[in-house]
Amino acid sequence: xxxxxxxKITYEDSTDGLxxxxxxxxxxxxxxxxxxxxxxxxxxxxxxxxxxxxSADDWAVAGFLMVWLIGWSIGGxxxxxxxxxxxLGKERxxxxxxxxxxxxxxxxxxxxxRYDRMQIRELHVLPIPQGxxxxxxxxxxxxxxxxxxxxxxxxxxxxxxxxxxxxxLLRGRLGL
Numbered sequence: 001x002x003x004x005x006x007x008k009i010t011y012e013d014s015t016d017g018l019x020x021x022x023x024x025x026x027x028x029x030x031x032x033x034x035x036x037x038x039x040x041x042x043x044x045x046x047x048x049x050x051x052x053x054x055s056a057d058d059w060a061v062a063g064f065l066m067v068w069l070i071g072w073s074i075g076g077x078x079x080x081x082x083x084x085x086x087x088l089g090k091e092r093x094x095x096x097x098x099x100x101x102x103x104x105x106x107x108x109x110x111x112x113x114r115y116d117r118m119q120i121r122e123l124h125v126l127p128i129p130q131g132x133x134x135x136x137x138x139x140x141x142x143x144x145x146x147x148x149x150x151x152x153x154x155x156x157x158x159x160x161x162x163x164x165x166x167x168x169l170l171r172g173r174l175g176l
Contacts, residue, residue, distance in 0.1 A: 024085050024086050024156060052065040095173045100120065115145075125163045
């Protein structure tokens, strides 16, 4: 196992290819806020379920609570996934001669996206947005490449030197 300039970002050559592991950035104020918010969310979920069970005879109240509970659960689910990714998540990038596989995961669970090597063009580092532009940032990815008709971002690194080091490693492996 080897490290980039940030010792938390590791890479390793294996028979499968080059595996890069990048821990999710931890924004402590957001993590603390979400931890407290999720406790309140859980209390609201419990209260709504209790009220729903108590008002099973009143169809109007029960119907409203069901609709509200579905929306509340979906919103809380997204917040929980975001919290878990920020606290325990990793981005894994597997570079093989034929493709790049990118997986954002929490405790080994997460979707994998495959990008065919022949369609990858113009791999570059995105600058950190300044001022008002920061709100328009599409993802945490700092490494971008053109893939077919779209731009794909990967590499949840926050510093320029880490992003440049990772981009150079990827360019060397992919022959770009």
